[in-house]
Amino acid sequence: MRANILQDITVLTLEQVHALPWATSYLADLGARVIRIESKKHLQDRKAGPFPNGKPGEAWWNEAGNLSYYGTRNKESLCIDVTQPKGKEIFLKLVQSADIVTDNFRPGTMQRFGFDHDSLSEINPKIITLSSTAFGYTGPWRRAGSRARTVDAACGLSSLTGYEGGPSLRASNNYMDHSVGNNVAYALLLALYRRRKTGLGMRIDLTMQETGVSAIGPAILEAQQDITRSRLGCSHIWKSPHNVYPTLGDDRWIAISVGSDYEWDNLKRAMGQPEWANHHHYDTVEGRSEWRHTIDEALGIWTKSQENKALMHYLQTNDVCSAAVYTAEDLLSDPHFTSRQFFWTVENRSVPTVGPRQYAGRPFRSTGIPMGIERVATLGEDNEQVLSQLANYSTQGITELYKDGIIANTPDAEDLQI
Amino acid sequence: MEGILSDIRVLELGESPSVAFCGKLLADQGATVIKVEAPSGDPLRREPPLLKTLAGELISSAFMAFNTNKFGVTLDLAHPHAADVCKRLVNTCDICIESFAPNYLSTLGLGYDDLMRLNDTLIMLSITYYGQTGPYAQYKGNDFTSQAIGGFLHAVTGSSDKPPMGTVLDQMEITTARNGVIALMAALLNRDVTGEGSYIDLSTTESVVATPSQLIHPFTFTGRNPRRGGSDTNVMDGMHLPTKDGEVTLTTAGTGGKPMEVWSDFLDEPRLRDPKFGTRPGRLDHWQELYELVAPKLMQWENIPLMEATMAQGLVIGLVQSPIQVLESPHLAERGYFVSIDDPESETLAYPGPGFFIDGENTMRADRVAPRLGQHNDYIYTDVLKIPSAVLQDLHSEEVI
Numbered sequence: 001m002r003a004n005i006l007q008d009i010t011v012l013t014l015e016q017v018h019a020l021p022w023a024t025s026y027l028a029d030l031g032a033r034v035i036r037i038e039s040k041k042h043l044q045d046r047k048a049g050p051f052p053n054g055k056p057g058e059a060w061w062n063e064a065g066n067l068s069y070y071g072t073r074n075k076e077s078l079c080i081d082v083t084q085p086k087g088k089e090i091f092l093k094l095v096q097s098a099d100i101v102t103d104n105f106r107p108g109t110m111q112r113f114g115f116d117h118d119s120l121s122e123i124n125p126k127i128i129t130l131s132s133t134a135f136g137y138t139g140p141w142r143r144a145g146s147r148a149r150t151v152d153a154a155c156g157l158s159s160l161t162g163y164e165g166g167p168s169l170r171a172s173n174n175y176m177d178h179s180v181g182n183n184v185a186y187a188l189l190l191a192l193y194r195r196r197k198t199g200l201g202m203r204i205d206l207t208m209q210e211t212g213v214s215a216i217g218p219a220i221l222e223a224q225q226d227i228t229r230s231r232l233g234c235s236h237i238w239k240s241p242h243n244v245y246p247t248l249g250d251d252r253w254i255a256i257s258v259g260s261d262y263e264w265d266n267l268k269r270a271m272g273q274p275e276w277a278n279h280h281h282y283d284t285v286e287g288r289s290e291w292r293h294t295i296d297e298a299l300g301i302w303t304k305s306q307e308n309k310a311l312m313h314y315l316q317t318n319d320v321c322s323a324a325v326y327t328a329e330d331l332l333s334d335p336h337f338t339s340r341q342f343f344w345t346v347e348n349r350s351v352p353t354v355g356p357r358q359y360a361g362r363p364f365r366s367t368g369i370p371m372g373i374e375r376v377a378t379l380g381e382d383n384e385q386v387l388s389q390l391a392n393y394s395t396q397g398i399t400e401l402y403k404d405g406i407i408a409n410t411p412d413a414e415d416l417q418i
Numbered sequence: 419m420e421g422i423l424s425d426i427r428v429l430e431l432g433e434s435p436s437v438a439f440c441g442k443l444l445a446d447q448g449a450t451v452i453k454v455e456a457p458s459g460d461p462l463r464r465e466p467p468l469l470k471t472l473a474g475e476l477i478s479s480a481f482m483a484f485n486t487n488k489f490g491v492t493l494d495l496a497h498p499h500a501a502d503v504c505k506r507l508v509n510t511c512d513i514c515i516e517s518f519a520p521n522y523l524s525t526l527g528l529g530y531d532d533l534m535r536l537n538d539t540l541i542m543l544s545i546t547y548y549g550q551t552g553p554y555a556q557y558k559g560n561d562f563t564s565q566a567i568g569g570f571l572h573a574v575t576g577s578s579d580k581p582p583m584g585t586v587l588d589q590m591e592i593t594t595a596r597n598g599v600i601a602l603m604a605a606l607l608n609r610d611v612t613g614e615g616s617y618i619d620l621s622t623t624e625s626v627v628a629t630p631s632q633l634i635h636p637f638t639f640t641g642r643n644p645r646r647g648g649s650d651t652n653v654m655d656g657m658h659l660p661t662k663d664g665e666v667t668l669t670t671a672g673t674g675g676k677p678m679e680v681w682s683d684f685l686d687e688p689r690l691r692d693p694k695f696g697t698r699p700g701r702l703d704h705w706q707e708l709y710e711l712v713a714p715k716l717m718q719w720e721n722i723p724l725m726e727a728t729m730a731q732g733l734v735i736g737l738v739q740s741p742i743q744v745l746e747s748p749h750l751a752e753r754g755y756f757v758s759i760d761d762p763e764s765e766t767l768a769y770p771g772p773g774f775f776i777d778g779e780n781t782m783r784a785d786r787v788a789p790r791l792g793q794h795n796d797y798i799y800t801d802v803l804k805i806p807s808a809v810l811q812d813l814h815s816e817e818v819i
Contacts, residue, residue: 150736
């Protein structure tokens with residue numbers, strides 16, 4: 001079951017990769033009609049996988065896990081070539097009845113297509129358009145290309161990330177993408193909220209770099225008072241012990257975080273009051289911070305012989321803030337997350353070769369806003385529906401569009417091999 | 419432009435960075451957000467590093483960053499006489515956000531069931547590390563342990579041959595807050611149509627897991643656990659490399675499939691065309707040699723000119739900017755990204771904007787910096803709630819406020 005809060009809203013999204021599809025998946029979950037405009041010539045998303053057992057199948061373009069998780073989840077797929085005059089004409093026709101148009105092309109592309117905000121708002125004055133780019137439509141970097149990790153770097157987050165005494169390291173593989181996706185969803189909901197009050201459309205320029213900078217606010221303020229931060233790995237600027245500690249097995253760890261004398265007393269008691277821990281150096285927050293490497297080493301000896309999940313539960317019953325370092329497999333078998341039904345099993349009946357698979361659910365629950373994955377659109381699955389309902393096409397007309405290569409529901413013959 | 423949420427009033431209870439950032443995201447867009455602190459103050463005020471105010475006082479950079487544009491009052495919720503005051507505050511609000519342990523507010527008579535009886539259009543968001551239900555609901559947590567159990571430490575940051583390492587500056591709390599405002603906006607839009615409020619249970623650890631960072635479904639599709647590392651020896655597509663005034667990360671994008679030829683020309687280093695560097699595996703196998711060729715050439719460049727030159731040729735790189743370099747960025751300056759917020763008691767600082775411009779305008783409010791402790795007690799308790807001064811005096815002397 002899906003929410004119906006946005007059931008009156010139609011979104012046309014020219015989206016690729018991670019950030020924007022993640023954003024529109026929220027709106028789709030909330031009941032909006034999200035029409036994903038896909039091109040049979042640009043199927044990177046559908047090639048990205050992951051594929052069942054790592055192997056793309058015959059109809060690989062419909063089998064990727066990302067599609068169920070955010071790509072086409074609860075959305076409709078219109079596979080159309082908007083670079084052709086006929087395709088462009090259809091897109092502009094759809095704009096008449098749309099509420100939102102989003103894209104993540106580099107600045108300039110929408111203009112070239114004739115899909116810039118001014119052109120679209122002439123067709124539909126209430127239209128909300130949002131472009132999600134790395135650096136924005138204005139400023140000297142507007143022509144720069146990007147990858148999520150180059151923006152990790154450009155926004156300042158990567159320079160703050162790294163092992164103690166080591167070089168800076170990228171902060172993630174695509175944390176920026178989901179940050180942006182979340183920010184786009186918020187901006188679009190704000191836009192809808194405002195439009196309800198004012199009736200006005202609007203133009204939104206949203207950038208990954210600026211979203212990233214908004215997540216390092218404290219460091220931005222510190223820099224203005226000449227305060228610099230060192231890279232500390234998992235250590236903390238003042239808390240100790242605060243780190244990951246090795247546990248039984250290969251690459252198995254537990255995170256422990258002690259922030260006060262009270263918590264240090266709890267940890268000492270949990271360890272059975274070992275002599276080393278009762279050294280007077282460690283009686284204060286400052287002392288523990290000064291001697292944190294020594295403490296880390298000693299604590300690691302204690303944790304090394306223990307299994308991380310059991311240790312986490314034991315420490316928590318002793319009121320110590322700690323958590324095992326989990327893998328995906330750990331998460332899926334964990335009693336807490338499974339009791340909350342956090343993982344959703346989805347089977348796309350249109351793609352039986354994939355079978356039922358599990359995905360992370362949404363982190364918020366509200367009986368007022370039920371959420372679920374009802375469908376996962378295959379390539380061009382909704383061509384007929386969209387064109388007949390929103391662009392007034394007859395069956396005959398749609399057949400001709402297929403023949404002329406304007407719309408499709410498979411890649412071209414020469415693109416079938418992945 | 420008037421703030422989009424200028425007709426919305428929010429009561430913020432609790433001390434987690436996530437509830438603070440959630441309230442900030444709303445306040446920055448014009449909502450009236452009233453932050454309630456114990457009379458001893460939110461511990462975040464004392465969280466290092468500390469900024470200096472003009473009066474010589476010290477205040478946490480995180481507290482200043484996460485509480486822009488809010489009003490601040492004091493109220494000791496645990497005090498028996500506080501519940502009445504809190505209910506009066508809630509009754510002036512559309513939304514209540516809180517981050518106490520599950521059921522804590524209920525024990526004070528301030529749970530959703532209690533509050534919605536007074537106001538059935540109330541929207542309440544409860545943020546916890548593990549959610550309102552489940553065997554770990556009362557477990558202690560923070561951003562770091564959420565990264566651990568949420569799969570981030572094992573799979574995302576850090577090197578493959580080293581212990582796990584996470585991200586800094588409360589990214590998981592921020593991600594939680596971002597999910598929070600999405601849920602709140604959905605609840606607001608819902609209320610407009612149905613007239614009903616709602617209760618939202620938001621979990622930080624689940625916010626960590628629920629990202630497109632390729633964690634759960636790659637496992638259920640392939641049986642392989644995603645694991646950290648992989649770009650540590652990738653000179654052309656992942657490593658951070660030193661420049662004259664900083665660091666940079668290169669990519670092979672924008673090279674028309676001929677990365678080594680293009681970069682050889684750009685850096686004026688013909689040896690990059692050696693066939694052994696011609697494939698990705700080759701570049702990984704011979705990464706040390708490759709590094710020795712590329713690094714000295716990059717050391718001849720300063721960051722900004724390097725960015726401009728590569729941009730002009732369609733090459734894609736990332737300047738590994740420090741916070742001060744971000745602040746001084748000509749690009750962000752031209753865009754008007756940073757927002758200065760004045761306050762007579764502190765130096766005017768530049769704050770990051772929200773990351774979006776609406777109709778060309780940076781929508782972030784610059785109404786007030788993070789409130790001093792109890793700064794708006796008079797305004798809220800006297801002017802807004804109209805609590806008689808005799809009653810207020812009693813509340814003060816009993817240390818309820």
